[in-house]
Amino acid sequence: MITRDELKRIFRLLRKHEDLLITAYLENSGVVDEAEEDIRAVESLISSRLLWRPDDSEAVRLTRELSGLFERILRDPRRLTVDADIGGVINNIENNINRYKDALRSGSRDDVNHYQGQVERLVDDLRCSLLDSSGHLWQKINSEFGYVTSLDLKIKENEVVLKQAKRLNDSLELIKVPEMDEMAGSDPHLRRYLHRWLLASVELCRRETVDAMHKLNELLFEYRKQQRLGCLIDAFYRRYQSSPGYIPLDYTEMGEIPSVFNQVTPVSLTGQPDIIDPQQELVLTEIITGLRKEHVAIEEPEVLELIGVQPVEPPIEILLSPLRQAVENFYLMAVDADQPLSAVDYRPSDDIESDIELWLYAIIARYNNMDESERILFEMTYQESTDPVFSGRLLVHDVSIRLRLDGDVVLNTRD
Amino acid sequence: MKGLTNSDLFASLVEKLLAGEIICEITDESLYRFLQDTVHQQDVDGFLRRIGRVLRVTQDGSGFFAAYRNLSDSSIKQQIKRNFSEVINDLEPLVRWLRLALSAEKMGNPLQPGDTLRGSELLKAIENAPALVEELDRLSRSKLFSNNSTGAKKQLDAILRRLCENGYLVARGSSGSVYVATGKWARLYELLQFIGAHEQLEGVEDEPSQREFLH
Numbered sequence: 001m002i003t004r005d006e007l008k009r010i011f012r013l014l015r016k017h018e019d020l021l022i023t024a025y026l027e028n029s030g031v032v033d034e035a036e037e038d039i040r041a042v043e044s045l046i047s048s049r050l051l052w053r054p055d056d057s058e059a060v061r062l063t064r065e066l067s068g069l070f071e072r073i074l075r076d077p078r079r080l081t082v083d084a085d086i087g088g089v090i091n092n093i094e095n096n097i098n099r100y101k102d103a104l105r106s107g108s109r110d111d112v113n114h115y116q117g118q119v120e121r122l123v124d125d126l127r128c129s130l131l132d133s134s135g136h137l138w139q140k141i142n143s144e145f146g147y148v149t150s151l152d153l154k155i156k157e158n159e160v161v162l163k164q165a166k167r168l169n170d171s172l173e174l175i176k177v178p179e180m181d182e183m184a185g186s187d188p189h190l191r192r193y194l195h196r197w198l199l200a201s202v203e204l205c206r207r208e209t210v211d212a213m214h215k216l217n218e219l220l221f222e223y224r225k226q227q228r229l230g231c232l233i234d235a236f237y238r239r240y241q242s243s244p245g246y247i248p249l250d251y252t253e254m255g256e257i258p259s260v261f262n263q264v265t266p267v268s269l270t271g272q273p274d275i276i277d278p279q280q281e282l283v284l285t286e287i288i289t290g291l292r293k294e295h296v297a298i299e300e301p302e303v304l305e306l307i308g309v310q311p312v313e314p315p316i317e318i319l320l321s322p323l324r325q326a327v328e329n330f331y332l333m334a335v336d337a338d339q340p341l342s343a344v345d346y347r348p349s350d351d352i353e354s355d356i357e358l359w360l361y362a363i364i365a366r367y368n369n370m371d372e373s374e375r376i377l378f379e380m381t382y383q384e385s386t387d388p389v390f391s392g393r394l395l396v397h398d399v400s401i402r403l404r405l406d407g408d409v410v411l412n413t414r415d
Numbered sequence: 416m417k418g419l420t421n422s423d424l425f426a427s428l429v430e431k432l433l434a435g436e437i438i439c440e441i442t443d444e445s446l447y448r449f450l451q452d453t454v455h456q457q458d459v460d461g462f463l464r465r466i467g468r469v470l471r472v473t474q475d476g477s478g479f480f481a482a483y484r485n486l487s488d489s490s491i492k493q494q495i496k497r498n499f500s501e502v503i504n505d506l507e508p509l510v511r512w513l514r515l516a517l518s519a520e521k522m523g524n525p526l527q528p529g530d531t532l533r534g535s536e537l538l539k540a541i542e543n544a545p546a547l548v549e550e551l552d553r554l555s556r557s558k559l560f561s562n563n564s565t566g567a568k569k570q571l572d573a574i575l576r577r578l579c580e581n582g583y584l585v586a587r588g589s590s591g592s593v594y595v596a597t598g599k600w601a602r603l604y605e606l607l608q609f610i611g612a613h614e615q616l617e618g619v620e621d622e623p624s625q626r627e628f629l630h
Contacts, residue, residue, distance in 0.1 A: 149523075150523055151523045151524065226524050226525060226527070228620065229525040229527070229604060230517060230523060230524075230525050231618040231619065232604065232607050232608060232611055232618075232619055233510060233513045233514055233517060233525055233607075234514070234618060235611055235616040235617055235618045235619045236506075236510040236607060236611065236616065237510055237511065237514040238616075238617070239614075239616055240507050240510060240511065246507075247503060248503060248506070248610045248614060249610075249613070249614065250496075250499070250500075251499065251609075251610075251613075252492065252495050252496040252499045253496075256486070257486050257492065257495055258609060259482070260605055260606060260609045261495055261498070261499050261606070261609075262471075262482040262483055262486060262495065263435065263471075263480055263481070263482050263495075263498065263602070264432070264433060264435055264468055264480075264481045264482060264483060264494075265435060265494040265495075265497065265498055266433070266434045266435035267433045267434065267435075268434075269430055269433060269434070
């Protein structure tokens with residue numbers, strides 16, 4: 001019988017030499033670097049069967065039991081293996097069930113209890129082993145074989161695990177529902193062990209194993225694709241190294257161009273702005289605002305020489321352009337009129353200005369260019385309407401000018 | 416691209432395809448997702464067919480691009496020929512770059528669409544191997560990656576920038592040293608695969624290259 005003190009001694013040893021054991025497990029594949037460690041500590045661990053030396057010429061290493069404990073508890077993906085000897089365990093369970101039934105028939109209570117306990121332990125072991133096995137597969141998959149660095153080794157590891165998964169899946173076929181039914185019969189204990197414990201675990205394990213095989217195949221496909229690409233790049237690199245200036249054949253010279261080279265050459269797609277579409281006006285305005293960067297040169301007026309003018313000479317008559325003259329005449333008419341004059345009504349003949357818009361601009365410009373003393377004499381009124389699309393924009397149809405009477409308030413008005 | 420209608424996505428997609436771009440999840444996530452719907456694929460393909468093009472996808476499904484529907488026209492042949500010679504001229508520096516990145520990557524995984532490339536890690540690996548520093552210098556003198564920078568860091572930055580300009584990488588993050596590989600690599604690998612198999616380069620197996628829609 002193992003005593004409590006013996007167990008405590010083992011725990012104390014593990015605690016005392018934890019660094020030695022951890023270093024051996026994690027960094028040296030289970031081997032103890034004796035040069036770095038206290039010889040008495042190593043001897044003590046050997047005598048407690050936590051370390052062992054296979055041969056005098058070989059290094060001390062962790063015992064299988066200790067490293068197995070770490071692997072199993074910590075689910076170390078580097079070391080896990082899948083236990084697929086299910087057939088053997090099933091045979092063992094079957095033998096114990098037969099002896100259990102014999103004991104029941106002979107009425108030996110102690111033997112019944114013994115074999116019932118054996119069956120319970122074996123089924124529980126198998127159940128745990130199955131769940132562990134599928135769990136181990138997923139541990140390796142989730143690590144994406146990160147414990148090896150090269151692509152070739154990842155592929156090899158993947159292939160090994162895929163074989164284990166297939167073997168596990170095949171082994172699960174050995175546990176058949178009708179056979180379990182037959183073995184359990186109507187015995188409530190056996191039904192509990194074989195149905196509720198074992199078959200439920202088998203089903204779960206089967207699902208996880210099939211999913212694992214699917215995932216492993218996916219990973220393997222991806223790794224092989226990467227491997228092929230690596231080989232492809234290497235092959236070209238070697239060719240460029242061995243044949244400087246290497247140029248592949250011109251495949252476009254072939255009778256039929258291989259489809260792999262078929263890709264369109266860029267086509268430039270452009271369009272003209274639609275300047276008569278009012279909906280684009282705002283955007284176009286934004287685009288052109290500030291586009292003109294150069295400054296318009298302002299001509300400095302030439303300094304004129306003073307010319308002596310004889311007072312007897314008649315004043316020089318400045319000839320105005322026909323349009324300016326027409327504008328002047330319009331304002332003179334407004335002075336004489338006793339009501340506002342419409343610029344549209346008094347538009348000049350077409351040979352002076354045919355565009356009504358320019359005529360209106362000319363009338364407005366003349367008004368704006370007047371000296372303050374002159375402008376105060378006139379009142380200008382716009383006849384306008386709101387743009388149907390842009391509510392903030394006003395369209396001017398006509399302007400009226402009238403002579404301001406004494407006492408009028410000086411401001412421009414809009415209708 | 417949030418808030419764009421299907422009609423906006425369609426227009427943007429067609430423009431990019433006709434501009435010779437490869438639409439992948441990295442360069443244009445919303446356009447790539449739009450094309451994941453087979454109805455949209457058929458729409459775009461149908462439109463392209465009416466103007467003498469077709470929609471194609473790289474074999475790994477990472478990138479969509481436009482190809483000519485009929486290659487018998489002599490002007491189209493000329494355009495493909497021009498395209499081909501451009502690609503062939505860039506092939507050696509691109510292969511050397513891939514090999515450099517592969518050697519610097521301890522896992523030995525070739526760069527694939529969606530892979531993240533960290534400039535700082537790459538630089539560290541290159542600086543630890545004199546042969547890779549030499550190769551980087553050699554690449555900096557190639558026409559594609561031509562730069563006057565000296566020192567591994569500046570040369571590497573210049574090369575990564577050029578790969579971004581040419582649509583092979585997309586810079587991510589604010590630090591400017593993290594990049595993601597685009598679907599353009601998948602197209603390059605298809606060309607390498609074809610040429611390698613036809614010129615019987617050692618270690619290259621034959622395999623189909625790409626899929627076409629709606630036949």
